Amino acid sequence: MTRPDFDAELSQYVRKSGIDLRTDSRGCYLKRRLNQWLIKYKSKRGSNELIADFVVDATGRNTKFALSLGAIKLKYDNLIAITGFITPGEFKHEMPAGTIKIEATSYGWCYSAILKDRTMVVSLMTDNDIAAEYGSTEKAFRYLIPSTNIGSNIIKKGGEFETITACSAQTQILNKVSGDGWLSVGDAAWSADPLSSSGMFKAIRSGINAAKAINDCQLKKVSALERYAHEVRTEFYKYLAERARYYRMEVRWRNEDFWKKRHQLNWLESPVKVHPMHRIEFDPGVSPKKRQHIRNVVPSIDLDLLINVLSKSTTACETVEVYKKSAAGSVTDKEIIVAVQELLAL
Numbered sequence: 121m122t123r124p125d126f127d128a129e130l131s132q133y134v135r136k137s138g139i140d141l142r143t144d145s146r147g148c149y150l151k152r153r154l155n156q157w158l159i160k161y162k163s164k165r166g167s168n169e170l171i172a173d174f175v176v177d178a179t180g181r182n183t184k185f186a187l188s189l190g191a192i193k194l195k196y197d198n199l200i201a202i203t204g205f206i207t208p209g210e211f212k213h214e215m216p217a218g219t220i221k222i223e224a225t226s227y228g229w230c231y232s233a234i235l236k237d238r239t240m241v242v243s244l245m246t247d248n249d250i251a252a253e254y255g256s257t258e259k260a261f262r263y264l265i266p267s268t269n270i271g272s273n274i275i276k277k278g279g280e281f282e283t284i285t286a287c288s289a290q291t292q293i294l295n296k297v298s299g300d301g302w303l304s305v306g307d308a309a310w311s312a313d314p315l316s317s318s319g320m321f322k323a324i325r326s327g328i329n330a331a332k333a334i335n336d337c338q339l340k341k342v343s344a345l346e347r348y349a350h351e352v353r354t355e356f357y358k359y360l361a362e363r364a365r366y367y368r369m370e371v372r373w374r375n376e377d378f379w380k381k382r383h384q385l386n387w388l389e390s391p392v393k394v395h396p397m398h399r400i401e402f403d404p405g406v407s408p409k410k411r412q413h414i415r416n417v418v419p420s421i422d423l424d425l426l427i428n429v430l431s432k433s434t435t436a437c438e439t440v441e442v443y444k445k446s447a448a449g450s451v452t453d454k455e456i457i458v459a460v461q462e463l464l465a466l
């Protein structure tokens with residue numbers, strides 16, 4: 121089944137269940153008013169508005185609404201997908217629809233897939249900064265794909281990529297996935313590397329969990345939204361460990377930038393070496409390279425805030441306490457400690 125077919129079937133099911141679904145509309149404004157929401161949206165028929173008790177942000181990776189409510193995206197990498205399409209016609213391939221091939225390369229990985237209408241898609245997965253070295257995503261694709269087994273086989277058989285598009289495929293999570301009268305689901309809450317092939321499944325599961333949380337809210341059960349946020353974060357941490365396990369299976373290019381970043385320990389895996397009473401002696405001059413490294417290891421940490429707190433704290437324990445009081449969004453003690461260790465080079 122193709123994605124548009126899947127979406128159409130799902131829409132039909134929702135309508136049959138008696139739900140008022142407006143598929144041709146784009147939400148463009150959200151405002152909390154007393155205990156309700158004012159939502160403005162646009163459709164072919166013009167602008168309109170409605171009042172709702174609860175808002176679910178299901179807008180995908182862009183997470184349009186959660187960001188407008190003050191949430192921040194924590195980015196765990198800068199993976200992009202550059203995709204070339206070959207429409208069926210001159211180019212003949214023997215692979216049946218649904219066939220997928222995956223290949224690792226020194227600068228990322230790529231896959232080819234055959235769609236239901238026999239269109240072939242080839243996606244190059246690499247980091248945004250690596251692609252930028254070629255001048256544009258299209259140039260990166262046209263330069264790099266022929267050097268892969270997947271690409272060279274296609275080109276040998278006369279395949280030509282007509283359309284080339286690029287989109288973000290980075291691993292990210294919101295620092296706040298729910299709040300008063302709202303929550304985010306699917307890719308809007310957190311999105312996974314396409315290598316995991318889990319986005320659709322997790323989006324549906326998070327929709328089910330969100331429905332339970334909203335129902336609990338209506339029943340005035342305490343902490344329903346906090347529980348939901350905790351579930352989301354637990355699932356994300358599990359995914360981070362899985363992602364690391366898969367990338368570390370590839371050892372041929374462990375010194376190349378793309379793989380080095382994915383082999384490096386993230387904050388979940390880093391050991392805690394600092395004693396709570398460790399006395400802080402901190403030099404606030406932090407190089408841009410070090411800042412970037414710490415952002416890769418612990419994306420949830422507001423480095424400027426931590427540097428400020430560290431320069432006034434006397435112990436590690438005090439740093440954690442003061443940082444948590446001032447930080448926006450939830451952050452664990454371990455995230456703070458690992459960032460402190462990196463800053464103090466412990």
Ligand SMILES: Cc1cc2nc3c(=O)[nH]c(=O)nc-3n(C[C@H](O)[C@H](O)[C@H](O)COP(=O)(O)OP(=O)(O)OC[C@H]3O[C@@H](n4cnc5c(N)ncnc54)[C@H](O)[C@@H]3O)c2cc1C
Nearest residue numbers: 146147178179180201289306307314317318319320321323
């Ligand atoms: C290259 C690539 C390959 C992938 N391959 C796979 C795979 O093989 N298997 C898999 O399971 N997953 C895969 N995924 C991930 C999968 O596509 C997503 O995880 C999944 O689509 C998430 O569903 P979602 O409903 O949360 O978000 P989306 O599918 O992004 O849906 C969000 C919807 O919100 C709508 N929207 C946005 N803004 C507004 C607005 N203001 N008003 C109204 N509507 C709005 C959008 O139009 C869109 O329809 C892949 C992703 C990428 C980038």
